[in-house]
Amino acid sequence: MPRVVGPIRRRHPVELRDLKLLRANTARAVKATVPGPFTMGKQAQDDYYKDEAALALDYAAAVNAEIKDLFAAGADVVQIDEPWMQQHPDKAREYGLKALDRALDGVAGTVAVHLCFGYAAVVHNKPSGYSFLPELEGSRAQQISIEAAQPRLDLEVLKELPSKTIILGVIDLSDMTVETPQAVAERIRRALAYVPANRVVVAPDCGMKYLPRAVAFGKMQAMAEGAALVRRELNGA
Numbered sequence: 001m002p003r004v005v006g007p008i009r010r011r012h013p014v015e016l017r018d019l020k021l022l023r024a025n026t027a028r029a030v031k032a033t034v035p036g037p038f039t040m041g042k043q044a045q046d047d048y049y050k051d052e053a054a055l056a057l058d059y060a061a062a063v064n065a066e067i068k069d070l071f072a073a074g075a076d077v078v079q080i081d082e083p084w085m086q087q088h089p090d091k092a093r094e095y096g097l098k099a100l101d102r103a104l105d106g107v108a109g110t111v112a113v114h115l116c117f118g119y120a121a122v123v124h125n126k127p128s129g130y131s132f133l134p135e136l137e138g139s140r141a142q143q144i145s146i147e148a149a150q151p152r153l154d155l156e157v158l159k160e161l162p163s164k165t166i167i168l169g170v171i172d173l174s175d176m177t178v179e180t181p182q183a184v185a186e187r188i189r190r191a192l193a194y195v196p197a198n199r200v201v202v203a204p205d206c207g208m209k210y211l212p213r214a215v216a217f218g219k220m221q222a223m224a225e226g227a228a229l230v231r232r233e234l235n236g237a
Contacts, residue, residue, distance in 0.1 A: 112142070
């Protein structure tokens with residue numbers, strides 16, 4: 001747990017170094033991720049501010065500077081990870097959205113916000129619905145990233161995000177079995193009942209760091225092939 005004993009200052013981010021390395025080695029779109037101000041505030045021991053909203057807003061100012069640096073270095077998308085908004089929905093409504101928008105103040109690039117229920121290796125039983133999600137429709141973020149495969153999420157909630165691109169989790173990270181492309185395609189089709197295809201991006205549910213490399217690679221292959229199946233269906237091929 002980080003301990004906050006003075007005002008939060010901007011730091012030179014490791015992410016910036018990594019992003020520059022990635023950008024120099026590919027012409028494809030690249031995404032960088034940063035922890036969100038609400039989530040960082042909830043995990044910090046606050047010995048300075050003694051005010052959780054003030055702490056989150058100062059974290060937001062630091063995140064804002066980092067996001068701008070990442071876009072300047074060549075990021076196409078920056079994702080803010082805010083899993084603790086799901087865990088603390090009342091506080092997220094009280095000041096979390098304000099902190100999120102402070103983090104995006106003056107940011108010109110495409111930003112995604114990721115909400116999840118926790119790593120699959122740690123959290124085994126997950127609810128079929130979010131406690132905090134429709135509220136993000138009013139945020140400045142253009143994309144909302146959710147996990148839907150492991151929790152078998154009720155995707156009707158996506159109707160509550162009519163202006164957002166949905167980064168849809170279609171890979172179950174609790175299961176060491178590699179999905180078939182057909183299983184992935186079916187997960188994508190369920191979302192298309194509520195969101196047009198031009199607003200859907202497929203992704204794993206969450207981070208894959210607990211998976212063996214061979215399993216992770218196989219799941220990514222299945223994800224790409226499942227998306228290709230649905231794309232061909234939509235194109236009438």
